[in-house]
Each structure stands twice: as C-alpha cells, then as structure tokens.
Amino acid sequence: MSSAANDKRGKLEEEFRNRMYDAESSPSQHLWSRIDHSLTVQESGEYKKRMVFYRQLAAACVALLILAGGAGAYYFGGAPATQQPLATVSPAPAATVAPASSDKTAQQAEATAMAAAKGATVAEPAAETPVGASRQPIAHSGSALANALLTVPQREKSAIPAAETGIMPVPLDEAGSGTLAVSSLRIAAARATSARPGAAESPLRLYKSISRTLAMMAGSPGAAALGSGTPGRQTMAGSTPVPGAPDDFKTQNAQAMARARQQEEEQKALALARSEAVAAAAVPKKSEKEEGREKGRWSLGMAYAPSYFEQNIGIPNQMVSASSRQSFSLADPSTTAMSSLYIDQAREEYEENTDPGFSYGVEVKAGFRLGKKLKLLTGLGFLQNTARSKSSYTIQQFWGNTFSGTYSNTNGPSNIFVPSISPEFATDSLVVAKTPEYKVNYRYRNLTVPVGLQYEGNMGKDWFWYGGAGVAVNILLQTTVLASASDVKDVKYDVNENSPFRKLQWSGNVSAGVGKRLANSVSVTLGPQVRHYFSTLLADPEGTQASQGKPYTIGLNMALNYDLGGAKKSR
C-alpha cells in the first residue's frame, strides 16, 4: 500500500498509524443479520438471472429444433415415394423416354427415331428391371441402331462410319476373344435425367412444403405454447371471461392478477437495485463492461463466404475393357483400340483439367451469447458449390440386343463424368466422339442449417479476434452438370428426382479471423473458413468405380453482426 515516495512521514503520522491501523471496534449485533440478508437477496437475484439465461437458451434450442424439424419434415416428407434405382433403365425405345433437357433438337431427333421405328413392336417384359442384373434380351425394332444414331447430332451422324471421323461404337464384348469378363464393365447409364412431369416446378413445391410444415408446427398447441415467452401468465391474462362465471370469481381473479403484477414489478425493481449495487461493488470500469455484456446476449448476422470447392470425384481407371455377350462386337479391332484410347484420353483430360470452381455461401445467423466470449450460432443458408473441367470428348451410351442386333441410346452425349458416377453398369456400348474443347461446370446447390460455437477475444479498443467451429446439415437442392457445347447434353437433378448424389450431407466448419466494431451494436468480421464434408458427394460410393474423396471448400467468411439489446462496444 505504501510506496517509496512515502518517505516524509513525521511523528504525527507514525503515532496515528501505530494507534489506529490495527485498532478494533465492535460493530452492532444486528450488522451480521443485515449482511446475511443482503447476501440472500443477492443470491436470489443471481438465481433469477441464471433462470433468464436458461430460458433464453431453451428458446434458442427450441428455435433450432423447429428449424431442423421443418427441414427434416421437408426432406423426408417431400421425397418421392418410389425410389427408382439409378441403374434401372426402362427398355422402352429411346423416343419414348422424355429427355430431362429441354433441348428441342434432341426431342426432334427422338421423334424422328419414333417415326422411323413405326410398325416395329417393342416388347417391354423387363420394365423397371436392372439390366445389369437380369441381362434379359431386349427386343427392339430392326432399325434401332440407326434410330439411335439419329439422336447423335447431325454433325456426328453424318460422320459414320466412325473410324473416319472419330465417332465409333465401342463394343462391350469382343466376341472373338472372349477373354474379358462382362462384369469388368461399369459404365454409367445416367438414366436419372429422365424428365418427370412437374420437375420444373420443384423449387415452388419446395417453398410451399416448407411453408406448410412451418404452418403446421406453428398451429399445433405445443408450438403455440412454445411461441409465448410465459405461457401460463399470458394464457391467464389473455383468457376471455367465461360467460356466466360468478362475479366474485372475476373480482378475485383480477385481484390475484393485480397482486401478481405488483409482486413482479417489485421483484424487478429489487433485482435492478441489486444488480446496480453489485455492479457498483466491483471496480466501476469493469462493471460497465459486464453490464454491456449482459445487455447484448442475442445477435443477428449475415455472412457471405466466397470459396473454392473441391468435389473430389475422379474417373475410374478401367471404364471400358470388355463388353457383354449380349452386345455387339465390332469386327474392326482397330475401332475398339481407338475407343479405348479415346476413353483413356478423356479420363486423363478430366483428371488434369478438373479444378475447384468459384463457390459461395450466404447465411443468416442468430447468435446467443453463452458466456462473456462464447457465442452459439445457428441459422439458415444457401450454398452453391462449383467445380469445373474441360473436355474434348463426348460419350454416349447405348443399349444393345443380341437377338435383334440393334442398339438404342440412353441419353444424349455427355462428358466422361456423367457415366463414371453411375453405381451400376447399364450399357452395352459407348460412342466416344472427339469434339472441340468445351467447358463443363459441376454445380451443387444446397440448403444448409449450421450450428456452431464462436469464441471472441479483444485485440484492441474496437478490434477483436474470433475462432469458431461447428457442423451443418446440407440438403442438396439441385445438381447440374453444365456443358458449354450445345451438342453436349446438360444433366440436372432436382431435389425430388433420383440422383446419384447424396441428398443429405453433414459438414464441419472451422473459421477464424478478426472483427471490428463499427458502432455500439454493429460489427464486421473477416477470416478464412474451411468446410469439410463428412461423406462423399455420391450417394453410393461403394457401388461406383470412380475414385472418391470427401469434398471440401476453402474460402473467406465475411459477416455483418448486429447485437440486439443495445450491447456496448466492450465485450
């Protein structure tokens, strides 16, 4: 307590200090009772504060559960009842299969194929049967191969025979050799692009479904009770008098309510007085800080996170090595060799030219301060993850039939990615074409519900740092494979369609960075963010030959936060 500067104390100071410093004086007997009472009142006030905290925490959990429940109800309630396996391919003629794309050229080609096949009977004994499993002969019209080739764009169609132009039917069964197994072929059918009526309306249905679910939850008695902060009191206050009830009951009820209100006001006033006393008890500057913290427990925020997305899907090493016995084998061995060469080149090209694409996420978050520096965050967001590649080849798949000696195509030409992700081999033949280089974008749109914790620490007067981690459930809304070439068919899977991609994915998010307080309640943050998914993009990774890893994004997170309740700058 004393300091070195305290060196000029005289006799008077020494005398007073010796006599007074350790002096004792008995306080009155009732002083301890007063102190004990004050402590009891203070403890009850702190208990009340804790109760308020737990109530708010419970409200946050309920809000999160409602949100997650709504998303879950949508996801599990909105999915189609019949899940058609990807490899299940209807053996109907190509013209009867409506393409998912609105490519009029393709439709016209299909219609032409239909006309060319007039009179031909199409047997469909194995409808909805996995071709790769049953291997039943499929009857097609005698001119099915020609019809199928009609669906190839005009430029390619005119290029047959393929050996001259780079378009060649790839036999999946070299009958002459007979050395390669049928099972070695695992080529995607990509039949899931079959158009469904009303598929274009799926976003509208999505919003309607969510709204309907939330409305149902809000309309339930339990939800109504949860929606009110103090259900019991509000119910009593808001209840309408029962007709015919005795007047004395009404009077007593009104008196009881008045007493309850009065007691509540008194308790509030007492708690306020106590909190002021306690705040003043500590060092004044510190108490102001704590007061500021108490005020801003809730916060709202918006975040924008540009990033790069690595989808981590490769191409199988051996896509084409043999063909089934039911398919045609081309007589020309050089054609087969060239097909294999093109496939290999397409695979290498994909591996070399596939890069992470620009992706972004937008989130609206609500924050609840658990402690002085710890915050619970949750909300709703939209993610668009994109990868990109270049390709110089198109691949088209065909069905083959030994008896009829015909082929029919499954879908339009695509790049090598689409057939490579199919879990079941479902084609007998491929047509590989070399084309001018075109770009392919792989776009994944997700609805995300993140939950996480964020820790903040001061760096200066207005600056702070933060670190956060959490998990998010991501609902795949739409997957699109977009090609820049007009003759390459785009592939699109909406939320209600069968898709080879996983529709519900969990991810872990980690971020850190710095923030600046712009005003009393407004702050901005900026920092790197990593989002790593806990599973692969494909729904059936075991059944797919494509090499796969777990996707991830690396980017920046820019957020704007608003503290509710007039929080002060200090945290």
Added chain:
Amino acid sequence: MQRLLYEQYSKKMMAVCLRYAPTTFEAEDIMQEAFVKVFTHIGKFKRDCPLEFWIRKIMVNTALKHLRGKQLLTVSHEADEVNNLASDSFSLTGYSLDELLSMIQSLAPRYRMVFNLYAIEGYNHKEIGEMLDISEGTSKSQYSRARAILQGMISRQENNFRENVISS
C-alpha cells in the same frame, strides 16, 4: 464459513469504517456493503496479498464510493496554504481510541479522507490523487490542512490539560 470470516475481521474493519465515516450508522452501512462485496468476490482473491489487506482495501474503496456518492469529496482546487507546523514533539499515548477517532471524524470529509489514506493507510499523494480524482498537489495541500487542524486540536487539548494540572 462466511460468519467465521466476518467474526474474524469485523472488529478491525469496523474501526476502519469508523475512520472514514462521520457517524457509526454510516460506518455500519459501509461495512455491510463492503462485506457483501467480499463474500461475492471472494473467488477473485488471488492470494497475492494477505486476506486482511484485501478486505481492508475493499472497505476503503467502498467508503470512498459511499462518500463520493454523497458529494462529500467535492474538492476545491484552491491550494490551501497552510503552514507546516513541524511540532513532532508530542505523543498520542495519553489519548484513547475513541478520542483519536473523534478527532479524525471531526475533520471535513475531504480532509478526513486524505488524512486516513496518507497517514494511516500509507498511500502516497500520487495514489491518493488517482483514488480521489484530484491532483497530487491538491492531495498534499489538503493533507497539510488536515494535519494542521489535528495538531491544533492536540495542542489545545494539551494546553487545557496543563492548565488543569497547574490550577489543581
């Protein structure tokens, strides 16, 4: 546990509060508030000093806050020019504790504060200036004034005592 702590330190702390408060009633108010703080923040005690010192500091700070709230520490920045009466020949052995307390309590609040902090608690004028939000010079001048007043009291009492002895 709280009761034991209270009983151990209540007498010393009551004496501290009496030095800062003008009346016993106000001293008990200060002590009550300070002990509530002690029990509330006992978890923050870091054991880097004796517990008695920590409790005494809370008592002093509470007393300062109490008197500041009553605007009793409003100081004029006029430098009180008081001659330093360097009479160090006296002794307080003949005075009881109550008499000494009465002398201190009779000082004006601002003088009482500075005197307590400097002469008894051992703070220097720079620290006192920061605690009371006054300048170091103001603290020195107010202390000189308080010291002079106390010396005057003591001198008068000694003179009265001598006159009584001679007359008897």
